[in-house]
Amino acid sequence: MTTPQQPRAQWLGRWGFVLAATGSAVGLGNIWKFPYITGEHGGGAFVLVYLACILAVGVPVMMTEIAFGRRGRGSPIDAVRRVVTESGRSPLWSLLGWMAMLAGFMILSFYVVVAGWSFSYLWKMVTGQLAGSNVDDMVAIFAANNANPFNLGFWSTLVTLLTMLIVGKGVQAGIERSVSWMMPGMVIMLLILIGYGMFSGGFGEAWRFLFSFNAGSLTSDGMLAALGHAFFTLSLASGAILTYGSYLPSRTSIARTTFSVAVADTLVALMAGLAIFPIIFANGLNPGEGPGLLFMSLPLAFQAMPLGTLFGILFFVMLSMAALTSSISMVEATVSWLVDNKGISRRTAAWGTGIVLWLISTLAMLSFNLGADWTLAGRHFFDWLDYLTSRWMMPLGGLGMALLAGFVLKSESFREELGLAPHWHALWLFMVRYVSPLGILVIFVDALGIARVEFGMHWPWLLLLLALVTLAGEILSPRLRRTLAG
Numbered sequence: 443m444t445t446p447q448q449p450r451a452q453w454l455g456r457w458g459f460v461l462a463a464t465g466s467a468v469g470l471g472n473i474w475k476f477p478y479i480t481g482e483h484g485g486g487a488f489v490l491v492y493l494a495c496i497l498a499v500g501v502p503v504m505m506t507e508i509a510f511g512r513r514g515r516g517s518p519i520d521a522v523r524r525v526v527t528e529s530g531r532s533p534l535w536s537l538l539g540w541m542a543m544l545a546g547f548m549i550l551s552f553y554v555v556v557a558g559w560s561f562s563y564l565w566k567m568v569t570g571q572l573a574g575s576n577v578d579d580m581v582a583i584f585a586a587n588n589a590n591p592f593n594l595g596f597w598s599t600l601v602t603l604l605t606m607l608i609v610g611k612g613v614q615a616g617i618e619r620s621v622s623w624m625m626p627g628m629v630i631m632l633l634i635l636i637g638y639g640m641f642s643g644g645f646g647e648a649w650r651f652l653f654s655f656n657a658g659s660l661t662s663d664g665m666l667a668a669l670g671h672a673f674f675t676l677s678l679a680s681g682a683i684l685t686y687g688s689y690l691p692s693r694t695s696i697a698r699t700t701f702s703v704a705v706a707d708t709l710v711a712l713m714a715g716l717a718i719f720p721i722i723f724a725n726g727l728n729p730g731e732g733p734g735l736l737f738m739s740l741p742l743a744f745q746a747m748p749l750g751t752l753f754g755i756l757f758f759v760m761l762s763m764a765a766l767t768s769s770i771s772m773v774e775a776t777v778s779w780l781v782d783n784k785g786i787s788r789r790t791a792a793w794g795t796g797i798v799l800w801l802i803s804t805l806a807m808l809s810f811n812l813g814a815d816w817t818l819a820g821r822h823f824f825d826w827l828d829y830l831t832s833r834w835m836m837p838l839g840g841l842g843m844a845l846l847a848g849f850v851l852k853s854e855s856f857r858e859e860l861g862l863a864p865h866w867h868a869l870w871l872f873m874v875r876y877v878s879p880l881g882i883l884v885i886f887v888d889a890l891g892i893a894r895v896e897f898g899m900h901w902p903w904l905l906l907l908l909a910l911v912t913l914a915g916e917i918l919s920p921r922l923r924r925t926l927a928g
């Protein structure tokens with residue numbers, strides 16, 4: 443086991459971590475992915491399950507990850523190992539750190555392709571290539587943009603280069619400053635688009651689509667997607683938040699920080715939904731259109747509104763920036779692990795990682811053109827990366843983290859680290875011990891087809907199950923009583 447020679451870097455300002463973590467959380471997941479998967483899974487019920495997952499699983503797991511990072515002061519692998527050894531538990535738990543690091547890397551491999559779309563649409567906006575196009579043209583433009591591997595590869599390579607350039611320069615430089623103007627800018631752009639949507643004729647339908655709860659429309663696959671997206675959008679179980687937490691000064695409140703990041707992230711996603719769906723409905727596009735949803739719809743609005751070209755350029759600048767502040771956080775875990783353990787410089791670590799990343803992301807990029815037929819069980823490579831990370835690795839990683847913090851570690855470590863008032867600590871412990879794990883397990887049981895869980899009908903039974911499991915857990919684990927007493 444090696445210990446870093448130098449004291450670990452910390453964020454610059456008081457807001458440093460909040461800004462960087464918000465920058466990581468708010469990204470293509472909110473603006474590109476949330477609307478399109480909401481469309482694919484039928485709207486309202488999906489949104490409700492997603493919100494429940496953020497609250498019941500995302501927030502407690504995020505607090506846990508930040509605490510792991512800060513207490514272990516290292517990359518996910520090192521931090522988890524240090525924290526478990528401190529409690530006298532098996533270092534094998536650091537496998538959770540390995541899985542998180544791998545997930546972050548896999549996500550980045552397809553994320554740069556989507557970020558590349560954003561950059562290429564910025565270019566199209568600037569050069570006026572989208573002017574005068576109607577709905578059908580937009581669909582064709584998206585397809586044509588993907589069809590040429592050199593075009594698509596150029597943009598994803600550009601994103602890879604930019605990401606590695608920023609990461610190579612270090613954690614503090616630039617991240618905090620760029621997020622502090624980009625976030626408000628993004629919110630203003632979304633408000634303008636929502637304002638436009640209110641007059642486009644599709645707003646009422648969009649509102650109903652997003653917020654009216656129709657339990658029947660949700661499949662088990664949709665529930666697993668909602669759970670996975672809660673992890674994805676908060677950058678959990680992928681090394682990002684944990685590694686950023688390792689740079690957090692010891693006096694900052696983890697709970698308050700987590701809360702502000704989660705609220706900002708959720709608001710941006712809902713706003714993105716409210717910006718995109720009115721345009722979808724007003725133009726007769728299909729909400730289940732898939733990954734191209736954003737790129738086929740928003741340019742239509744930019745053409746129709748006053749100052750549209752200007753707003754369109756600003757929007758894609760901000761979307762590209764939001765993508766970059768997320769992508770840098772995905773490799774931070776790998777790079778900081780290499781720096782701490784292999785004795786190489788940050789620059790070398792970043793560029794070395796970048797080369798491997800470039801190879802894998804190129805394969806992902808080819809899924810849209812040359813490799814469109816290279817499928818396995820109906821999914822191409824790009825889909826596999828997304829599917830494996832969001833539906834499996836992140837929920838399972840989060841489950842592991844929650845159980846580890848809830849049952850395995852000495853209760854003092856996290857009591858100190860989180861520094862919560864006793865009743866809040868008890869609530870956090872209740873969440874990581876029972877609510878989050880049970881939520882994750884129930885969704886898995888449903889998705890694997892072991893048993894059908896219809897939330898609309900069975901929620902009283904689920905509450906009863908929660909109560910029983912809690913009771914059993916507390917009888918079996920006398921530690922909680924000591925925690926509550928202390």
Ligand code: PHE
Pocket residue numbers: 466467468469470471472546549674675676677678680682768769771772
């Ligand atoms: N949360 C980011 C987004 O919504 C994506 C991300 C996933 C970032 C995992 C870091 C780690 O775009």
